[in-house]
Amino acid sequence: MSLVHTIETGLRSLLGHRLRSVLTTLGILFGVAAVIATVGIGQASSDSVTARITSLGTNLLTISSGSSVSAGVFGGAGSANTLTMSDVTGLQDRQSAPDIQAVAPVTQGRASLVSSSGNWSTTVSGSTAGWLVTNSRTVGTGSFISANDAATRAQVIVLGSTTASNLGVGVGDLVLVRQIPFEVIGVLAPAGSQGFGNQDDLAVVPITTAQDELFGGSGSVQRILLSATSPSTIGSAYLEADQILLQTHHITDPSQADFTITSQTQVLSTAQAVTQTLTILLASVAAISLLVGGIGVMNIMLVSVTERTSEIGLRKALGATPGDLFRQFVIEAGTLTALGGLLGVATGLAVGYIVPRAANIAVTITPLPVVTAVGVAVAVGLVFGVYPALRAAQLAPIEALRAQ
Amino acid sequence: MSEPVAMPVAGTAEAAPAGPVVEAHELTRRYGEGDTAVDALRGVSLEVARGQLTAVMGPSGSGKSTLMNILGCLDVPSSGRYWFAGQDVSRLSETELARVRNRRIGFVFQQFQLLPKLSAWRNVELPLLYRNVRNRRELALQALEQVGLSNRIDHRPSQLSGGQQQRVAIARALVTDPDLILADEPTGNLDTASSRDVLAVLRELNEQGRTIIVITHDPEVAPVAARTVHMRDGQLIDEVAA
Secondary structure (H helix, E strand, O other): OOHHHHHHHHHHHHHHOHHHHHHHHHHHHHHHHHHHHHHHHHHHHHHHHHHHHHHOOOOEEEEEEOOOEEOOEEOOOOOOOOEEHHHHHHHOOOOOOOOEEEEEEEEEEEEEEEOOOOEEEEEEEEEOOHHHHHOOOOEEEEOOOOHHHHHOOOOEEEEOHHHHHHHOOOOOOEEEEOOEEEEEEEEEOOOOOOOOOOOOOOEEEEHHHHHHHHOOOOOEEOEEEEEEOOHHHHHHHHHHHHHHHHHHOOOOOHHHOOEEEEEHHHHHHHHHHHHHHHHHHHHHHHHHHHHHHHHHHHHHHHHHHHHOHHHHHHHHHOOOOHHHHHHHHHHHHHHHHHHHHHHHHHHHHHHHHHHHHHHOOOOOOOHHHHHHHHHHHHHHHHHHHHHHHHHHHHOOHHHHHHOO | OOOOOOOOOOOOOOOOOOOOOEEEEEEEEEEOOHHHOEEEEEEEEEEEOOOOEEEEEOOOOOOHHHHHHHHOOOOOOOEEEEEEOOEEOOOOOHHHHHHHHHHHEEEEOOOOOOOOOOOHHHHHHHHHHOOOOOOHHHHHHHHHHHOOOHHHOOOOHHHOOHHHHHHHHHHHHHOOOOOEEEEEOOOOOOOHHHHHHHHHHHHHHHHOOOOEEEEEOOOOHHHHOOEEEEEEOOEEEEEEEO
């Protein structure tokens, strides 16, 4: 029998059992749609996490102080202020740290800011001019803290845009931080609320002013932010910083280091690993439903072979070879799953279109899961169609004819 | 049947061998093994000449069906040789047997065996699908005309009487222009009037030169047949020529 006739015969018999064909197709349809939708949602959340973290700068390194070692017990990161302004100076040395672009010490705390028209509690960071570069920020109006401000312990403050509008102040106005007057010299350009917490609700003062007037701890800093010259030099910047600090802290055994360096890349890969794990989890559940759909196809095909035993016997008597019957049943199973696969793609794409609009959940549809899901669906149909088809092909014509 | 091109008579269209259509020598067929083995055929030799209508009669369990399966190339004998239209078919593979059935044998069954979802002409067309013939509808309609069902081509089996269904089945057996039509209890499921119809069609085909073997225990068949052979316990016991 020619392939065209085999396909025609297969389609005719599927059309002859419409309800059954539709129900079988549904199993595959939902399997494929589930794979596409879950992978799409997983992809979207992974993309958004990546975007949030990279917006903080992928060439950023953070050095935290600690761990304190007292009587052989590690106090944990941040348990002691081991970082000093001389570390900052050391890291700024172009000679020994050519891959470090900018350095910004940070000492911060929460404080209440009072203006003539209101008050507002926010995070106040003491830092230097390097803060703008390491945080990838720009000044909207006015200027940022200069080296001179730090040297003179100037009582100047730069506000985030949200903070400024909440306090109702602009450049040139005065705000009180813990009863100490500061002159607003700049307002940062908005960074948007993307990220962890509001990036526009903050205040920055010179590090020296913060140490001496606000949070104490003269000469020591909580954290040092570093930015590498480019994302590709972040590795060497890391090593240079590590080397310099070990030297200035007189530590010979790196495992005894009293500081910790973390990069955004590490945070990024951790976050990506988490979302990837979630995506894989969801996709496996979806894949199982696809498999269940495939087993459904096999069940229906087996029922079909049993039910059509006398038809198979007749076809054999009329000259159908085992190969003809095998192909007919494989084509029937393949058609059911291919149809289910295509409808599943349509459903999956529809979900990808509707869900972001209805539920504010982002869905990113990429070609790979679509192609894979359809490929798997068709493969499942063929694999699970083979056994019933073999059964059909191997039926003895005489016994098959007698069954009725 | 009035059209000379409608259905070439066997032996004229192709250069078919002039010898007997069926030439079976000492056929045996054993089912099962060891103590439970059953010998359904115990050495049957039979020759059916071209153009002959032969009736094979016998009680149930006499081996009629087994003989019909082997003669119809649905089964192979355990021993003995079987030449079908000059070709030794006793040792053919399943696929080769399928080709012989498709091209050279037409079957008529007691249960009609029509596919319920297909119209009359689609049922008749079926064997042609397995040999890639182009003008299938034309041939199917000619075959239906021969059995007098030209006005029923689009009816489904459920819309036809038993006799009409069996005539559709005969048309299906006829459509491939086979060397042999093998009818297994063709009147077994029919009332007297329908039986006569069907037998009349078979006789008419025989008069046109078709070779037909009817397996039956219906005594009405015998007068139609040129020759009747009787079976008992897996053997031919006697032969009555009409």
